[in-house]
Amino acid sequence: MSLADDEGNSASVNVPRRSPGWAAGLDAETVVKTPFVSGRIDLALYVARLESWADALDRLGTGEDVAWMEMSSGPSISIQLTGERDCPEVVVEDESGSMVTVRVPVVPPDDWIADHRHRLRQVMDHWVPMLSG
16 A cells, blocks of 8 residues: 655555565555654554455445454554545554554545555565465
């Protein structure tokens, strides 16, 4: 996931490597950058979470707000298509760790959902065959 705009606001999930200690998972990170606040938090990804992101993209495509990883340990990510500032907002919550919530307004390009489907397909094609479990 990577949502950014021309104002310097962005929220992304980066997948740098396979988890060395867990054969069924990926070490990833959620990164938030704005002119006001920046931060990152580690995140574990596995096939079911990637599949739930695919479902979230389908719901976003129909105009529905989504929450990804809402009921699990670690950070949750919500996307509100019409946020408090009349543009999409990404909300990253770390209730189980730092107890911090960050709301990032972004104005993504028109084709951002299709772009995210493409990005997800690349991650799935590259990483999932290497995972076990």
